[in-house]
Amino acid sequence: MFEKGYVDGGYVRVPGEELFSFIVRVLLKLGVPEEHAKIVADNLLMADLRGIESHGVQRLKRYVDGILSGGININPRIEILREGPSYALIDGDEGLGQVVGQRAMSLAIEKAKDSGIGVVAVRNSNHYGIAGYYALMAAREGMIGISMTNSRPLVAPTGGVERFLGTNPIALAAPTKDKPFLLDMATSVVPIGKLEVYRRKNKPIPEGWAIDAGGNLTRDVEAVFNEGALLPLGGLGELFGGHKGYGLSLMVDILSGILSGGTWSRHVKNTNERKSEVDHFFMAINIEAFTPLEEFKERMTKMIDEIKSSKKHPDFERIWIHGEKGFLTQETRLKIGIPIYKKVLKELDEIADKIGVDRIGGV
Numbered sequence: 001m002f003e004k005g006y007v008d009g010g011y012v013r014v015p016g017e018e019l020f021s022f023i024v025r026v027l028l029k030l031g032v033p034e035e036h037a038k039i040v041a042d043n044l045l046m047a048d049l050r051g052i053e054s055h056g057v058q059r060l061k062r063y064v065d066g067i068l069s070g071g072i073n074i075n076p077r078i079e080i081l082r083e084g085p086s087y088a089l090i091d092g093d094e095g096l097g098q099v100v101g102q103r104a105m106s107l108a109i110e111k112a113k114d115s116g117i118g119v120v121a122v123r124n125s126n127h128y129g130i131a132g133y134y135a136l137m138a139a140r141e142g143m144i145g146i147s148m149t150n151s152r153p154l155v156a157p158t159g160g161v162e163r164f165l166g167t168n169p170i171a172l173a174a175p176t177k178d179k180p181f182l183l184d185m186a187t188s189v190v191p192i193g194k195l196e197v198y199r200r201k202n203k204p205i206p207e208g209w210a211i212d213a214g215g216n217l218t219r220d221v222e223a224v225f226n227e228g229a230l231l232p233l234g235g236l237g238e239l240f241g242g243h244k245g246y247g248l249s250l251m252v253d254i255l256s257g258i259l260s261g262g263t264w265s266r267h268v269k270n271t272n273e274r275k276s277e278v279d280h281f282f283m284a285i286n287i288e289a290f291t292p293l294e295e296f297k298e299r300m301t302k303m304i305d306e307i308k309s310s311k312k313h314p315d316f317e318r319i320w321i322h323g324e325k326g327f328l329t330q331e332t333r334l335k336i337g338i339p340i341y342k343k344v345l346k347e348l349d350e351i352a353d354k355i356g357v358d359r360i361g362g363v
């Protein structure tokens with residue numbers, strides 16, 4: 001058993017396999033089928049392994065609340081409503097977003113194998129975790145993977161103060177000769193999970209992330225949670241491109257929600273409410289249909305090498321490529337464990353006690 005007492009700046013290091021088995025036993029206890037519980041655990045663990053604290057095990061409480069309140073359907077009948085050789089429309093039947101998302105991206109990949117491209121739009125799902133999880137599924141099959149989802153309203157449009165847009169993430173993964181390229185990002189300056197991290201630590205947020213109810217930039221995390229709003233990627237106003245983040249967010253709503261016959265972020269609800277109406281969009285592009293896969297990987301690798309060896313800014317030691325930090329962090333965390341903030345661990349202990357399963361560490 002691992003040493004639970006090792007604390008590092010308020011963090012406790014927990015081996016990945018402990019986190020995985022904890023998530024699985026919590027979900028099993030709540031009646032989630034084992035195969036589904038493992039998909040959710042894999043998705044949350046990937047986030048924590050890659051250093052995405054906002055979307056790892058700290059999200060489990062929301063899913064537990066969603067299941068207990070009946071907002072999440074643990075035995076969904078995921079249904080293909082329409083289908084052609086290269087596309088499908090799926091109804092997620094209010095299932096766990098990861099389960100619906102995994103099924104939908106697998107279908108997109110199958111279609112791309114036969115027809116060069118697979119596009120799957122999904123309605124009536126739930127929060128699906130990190131968008132990159134699904135994009136990487138396609139990259140592992142030698143394809144370009146695209147994944148996006150709408151989410152509940154937290155972001156003000158450029159020129160507005162009301163929460164209208166979701167933090168609507170976009171991910172694109174593409175294979176290279178080494179680790180895949182992986183762009184995986186919210187279309188807001190930061191996702192709400194990052195504010196939750198600051199809130200747990202009682203720290204002010206950096207200026208530029210969010211506004212209060214009056215539209216003023218604020219560092220007060222509570223002002224954002226009470227009636228404030230996050231800002232679209234690019235920040236407040238047009239000067240640094242806030243209107244472009246706003247547009248990207250709408251792009252996600254159009255492809256995920258409006259195309260699928262679902263909804264748009266303004267109407268998306270929390271996972272603990274019935275019909276939270278989260279919608280997703282997945283695309284798999286079979287590279288072999290366009291160009292030999294090995295040549296594609298070589299050109300990707302050459303492009304990345306050229307970028308990384310280009311002249312550095314005096315304040316920066318290196319140029320990173322999207323996905324690279326995450327893969328490095330993952331390698332380290334697989335060896336030495338994942339730092340979990342003590343308040344998150346306490347929350348997980350409370351979940352364990354409430355539903356009657358062993359805490360992390362088997363206590």
Ligand code: NDP
Nearest residue numbers: 129130131151169183184185186191320322323324325326
């Ligand atoms: P980050 O800002 O942490 O990272 C965005 C992207 O930039 C990543 O691909 C990251 O790669 C890359 N990156 C980081 N630093 C550099 C650099 N210096 N040079 C080049 N690339 C870099 O992501 P966000 O905080 O916006 O999003 C975090 C997660 O939250 C995502 O996984 C997203 O899918 C998820 N999310 C989910 C939502 C939902 O409703 N389900 C809503 C909003 C967000 P790397 O991974 O290597 O760091």
